[in-house]
Amino acid sequence: MAIPVEGFMYPNEVELQWSILIVLYPFITGLVAGAFILASLERVFRVEAVKPTYRLALLTALSFLLVAPLPLQLHLGHPERSLEMYLTPHRSSAMAMFGFVYLWYLMGVLLLEIWLDYRREIVLLSQTASGWKRVAYRVLTLGSHNVSERSLRIDERLGYFITLIGIPSAFLLHGYVGFIFGSIKANPWWSSPLMPIVFVFSAMVSGIAAVMLLYMLTARLRGQAIDMRCLDKIAQYLLYTFIIDFSLEMLDLLQRVYEADESFRSLDFMVHTRLWTSQVIVQILMGTVTPIALLALMQVLKLKDVVRKRVYALAGCLTVMGIFAMRWNVVIGGQLFSKSFLGYTTYKMGFATREGLLPAIALMILPFFILWFLVKLLPPWGETLPAAAELRQREAASVLS
Amino acid sequence: MDISRRRMLVLLPAAAVAWKFVLAGTPEASPNFKLTEHWWGMLIDIPKCIGCGSCVRACAEENDVPEGYYRTWIERYHVTDWKIEKPEVESPDGGKNGFPPHADDGGKNFFVPKLCNHCADSPCTQVCPVGATFISPDGVVLVDKSYCLGCRYCVQACPYGCRFINPKTNTAEKCSLCYHRISKGLTTACCEVCPTGARQLADLKNPKDPIHEFLKTHTVQVLKPHMATGAKVFYNGMDGSVR
Amino acid sequence: MFKDIEHLIRLAAVIAIGLLAFVVLRAAVVPRSFGEYGHYRGAAIGEIAARPIAFAGHETCEACHTDVVDQKKLGKHVVVACEACHGAQARHADDPGSVKPAKLDTAVVCARCHEANAAKPKNFPQVATADHAGGIACDTCHQPHHPKIEAAKIEETKIEEAKSSTAKTPTEGKK
Numbered sequence: 001m002a003i004p005v006e007g008f009m010y011p012n013e014v015e016l017q018w019s020i021l022i023v024l025y026p027f028i029t030g031l032v033a034g035a036f037i038l039a040s041l042e043r044v045f046r047v048e049a050v051k052p053t054y055r056l057a058l059l060t061a062l063s064f065l066l067v068a069p070l071p072l073q074l075h076l077g078h079p080e081r082s083l084e085m086y087l088t089p090h091r092s093s094a095m096a097m098f099g100f101v102y103l104w105y106l107m108g109v110l111l112l113e114i115w116l117d118y119r120r121e122i123v124l125l126s127q128t129a130s131g132w133k134r135v136a137y138r139v140l141t142l143g144s145h146n147v148s149e150r151s152l153r154i155d156e157r158l159g160y161f162i163t164l165i166g167i168p169s170a171f172l173l174h175g176y177v178g179f180i181f182g183s184i185k186a187n188p189w190w191s192s193p194l195m196p197i198v199f200v201f202s203a204m205v206s207g208i209a210a211v212m213l214l215y216m217l218t219a220r221l222r223g224q225a226i227d228m229r230c231l232d233k234i235a236q237y238l239l240y241t242f243i244i245d246f247s248l249e250m251l252d253l254l255q256r257v258y259e260a261d262e263s264f265r266s267l268d269f270m271v272h273t274r275l276w277t278s279q280v281i282v283q284i285l286m287g288t289v290t291p292i293a294l295l296a297l298m299q300v301l302k303l304k305d306v307v308r309k310r311v312y313a314l315a316g317c318l319t320v321m322g323i324f325a326m327r328w329n330v331v332i333g334g335q336l337f338s339k340s341f342l343g344y345t346t347y348k349m350g351f352a353t354r355e356g357l358l359p360a361i362a363l364m365i366l367p368f369f370i371l372w373f374l375v376k377l378l379p380p381w382g383e384t385l386p387a388a389a390e391l392r393q394r395e396a397a398s399v400l401s
Numbered sequence: 402m403d404i405s406r407r408r409m410l411v412l413l414p415a416a417a418v419a420w421k422f423v424l425a426g427t428p429e430a431s432p433n434f435k436l437t438e439h440w441w442g443m444l445i446d447i448p449k450c451i452g453c454g455s456c457v458r459a460c461a462e463e464n465d466v467p468e469g470y471y472r473t474w475i476e477r478y479h480v481t482d483w484k485i486e487k488p489e490v491e492s493p494d495g496g497k498n499g500f501p502p503h504a505d506d507g508g509k510n511f512f513v514p515k516l517c518n519h520c521a522d523s524p525c526t527q528v529c530p531v532g533a534t535f536i537s538p539d540g541v542v543l544v545d546k547s548y549c550l551g552c553r554y555c556v557q558a559c560p561y562g563c564r565f566i567n568p569k570t571n572t573a574e575k576c577s578l579c580y581h582r583i584s585k586g587l588t589t590a591c592c593e594v595c596p597t598g599a600r601q602l603a604d605l606k607n608p609k610d611p612i613h614e615f616l617k618t619h620t621v622q623v624l625k626p627h628m629a630t631g632a633k634v635f636y637n638g639m640d641g642s643v644r
Numbered sequence: 645m646f647k648d649i650e651h652l653i654r655l656a657a658v659i660a661i662g663l664l665a666f667v668v669l670r671a672a673v674v675p676r677s678f679g680e681y682g683h684y685r686g687a688a689i690g691e692i693a694a695r696p697i698a699f700a701g702h703e704t705c706e707a708c709h710t711d712v713v714d715q716k717k718l719g720k721h722v723v724v725a726c727e728a729c730h731g732a733q734a735r736h737a738d739d740p741g742s743v744k745p746a747k748l749d750t751a752v753v754c755a756r757c758h759e760a761n762a763a764k765p766k767n768f769p770q771v772a773t774a775d776h777a778g779g780i781a782c783d784t785c786h787q788p789h790h791p792k793i794e795a796a797k798i799e800e801t802k803i804e805e806a807k808s809s810t811a812k813t814p815t816e817g818k819k
Binding site: 008009010011012013015017018072075076077078079081082084085088089090092093094095096099180183184185186187335338339340341342 | 494550556
Binding site: 090119148151158 | 647648649650651652654655658666669670673674678683
């Protein structure tokens with residue numbers, strides 16, 4: 001094996017087990033959880049200001065959630081056997097139980113909530129659209145065309161309830177990923193009760209930042225004005241969440257440095273050498289401290305709209321990059337040192353291999369294609385559909401006569 | 402001297418009976434091999450290990466272990482004076498072809514053979530999402546390679562670094578305590594070829610097994626006891642520097 | 645009244661069908677022996693145990709090679725298994741007539757254990773082969789199954805050395 005090793009590693013440890021695809025997975029599910037929490041801010045906590053992003057956040061969450069299993073499938077030695085996780089799940093395995101958390105979240109929360117929120121449009125469009133879209137809408141109606149006031153009110157109540165359950169479900173979705181790492185006693189870089197909590201908060205940070213960026217981008221692409229009240233509110237929530245996230249991570253670090261247990265010297269050396277760029281420079285300085293400073297500054301200074309937008313865009317990009325770096329540092333960092341604490345290995349990332357950089361990039365781009373498709377099918381921008389308006393008029397007329 | 406040509410399979414009588422059932426595909430039904438009558442482990446006597454690498458080679462041959470991966474391996478420790486938390490350790494190709502000569506610099510040297518500890522509370526079986534790795538009723542942690550997904554969670558969960566992914570089958574693999582041998586009444590390949598008796602198979606449930614007497618009269622340890630894995634590979638004369 | 649929740653009833657039906665399909669799939673696909681002994685395929689134990697062996701085990705060798713057994717009994721190598729040096733011989737044990745073990749190169753085989761190394765236990769017999777034998781094969785003087793050279797034999801060898809004036813040539817290995 002041509003992998004450079006420093007010091008001593010157990011012979012089977014030299015090759016990394018989990019690649020960039022496994023870095024991608026918590027990153028993607030994090031975006032999902034975060035986007036959903038932002039959406040639920042409007043629905044459950046009645047934060048009116050963020051309403052313009054509600055549907056966009058849901059569709060974003062769905063796009064990413066559909067892509068989430070793909071890096072896992074590419075990584076598996078036998079993807080054709082992955083159904084085994086649902087057929088014979090090992091109840092003591094966090095990974096197996098996560099399969100059901102994912103399924104629940106996809107089916108029971110996200111799809112259901114989107115369906116209930118869009119049902120009226122779906123029914124109307126199933127009657128007025130043409131081509132493949134018409135077929136799609138007709139399937140989505142499940143054969144029922146009832147959009148009476150009462151049925152819509154029932155949908156609204158049910159949707160509220162789903163969102164309510166959805167919030168802890170979103171926490172569970174990403175907290176579980178944290179637990180998958182945090183419960184491995186063999187690995188001191190991962191093993192920590194703080195892991196699920198840190199993962200949840202960093203997920204929220206990345207999701208909120210992603211939706212904020214998407215909102216700004218789509219508004220610009222459509223030539224629409226950005227609702228600054230909405231944007232300011234999102235940025236505010238991003239700041240608060242970020243502060244909590246940063247505090248948790250610093251708490252973990254502080255404790256480690258102070259207690260300096262057996263693994264500490266090895267981990268400390270690793271951070272100072274192999275992980276210096278990705279952890280200290282990219283994740284902490286550029287990806288956390290800088291965006292927090294920028295966002296905090298925007299809360300204090302009253303700058304012009306156009307300046308604030310630019311600052312938010314910058315902060316958002318840095319945030320997303322910083323959270324990706326955090327996933328990298330957790331997953332890859334946890335495999336760079338030996339469990340004997342006597343050595344270090346190197347991650348040799350391929351490019352056009354099954355678990356290389358190219359498929360990773362492709363998988364990160366894919367959700368945007370899916371989002372583009374979903375936006376076409378289920379427009380999130382609440383413009384009145386001319387056909388729908390006509391239909392309503394027709395219905396009203398038939399009721400009167 | 403001429404060996405008269407006898408074409409017969411000469412195995413231990415017990416193994417011969419078991420062989421019938423093995424050929425029928427149901428070795429667990431063999432009358433002299435009751436799964437629950439055994440609880441397998443191993444005893445490793447560190448002062449006896451000479452680092453010859455015979456065990457690593459034999460294991461590789463017996464189990465078709467691919468190059469660059471190790472079901473068992475040997476580590477050479479060099480400890481200077483009181484610095485037992487900072488030993489120098491090496492394992493060139495797992496110790497398969499022995500170790501290069503070293504000058505005597507007054508430090509302490511010894512060899513530590515390592516393998517799967519067949520933990521009674523194994524963290525690897527705990528995390529397997531589908532039940533592809535498990536502990537058999539007779540205490541051997543095995544991998545069902547036709548069921549394994551290759552997710553590598555077990556490899557991450559093992560504190561001892563004894564697992565790897567076989568590049569040919571894309572499934573998890575590790576020492577199986579030569580289950581196909583011990584279930585026929587033979588010993589493991591590594592114990593068979595060890596010239597000094599540093600490695601010995603132990604049946605903890607057998608009252609006549611010499612390990613019981615050995616454990617009573619010697620100072621033994623397991624690797625990483627703080628992990629509470631219930632490891633069943635016992636090390637005699639293990640220094641505190643062993644990681 | 646039901647008209648207004650008709651869509652939800654249809655949704656419930658879709659979910660019910662999905663669950664039913666899952667249950668049917670599970671019954672069809674999960675291997676029969678799964679769960680027999682624990683959360684794994686019980687048949688795996690048998691499959692793993694059915695793997696063919698490569699090393700016959702010294703008791704199998706000893707059943708035929710009784711002469712070697714007698715030789716070994718006299719010396720320190722009594723504890724060394726046959727296949728430690730001769731390699732895996734299950735195929736030979738299965739068909740002794742056709743499958744013959746390869747001849748060993750003692751320079752390689754003996755050195756593996758007996759080459760001097762500071763890391764080896766001090767009480768283990770080891771030599772720096774370059775100085776000890778000056779390049780000749782180990783079995784020139786040592787009989788591998790009974791490696792200790794008798795005092796008389798050592799004298800004999802010394803006399804032989806004194807007689808030959810030029811560089812030693814390796815003689816054929818003794819049986």
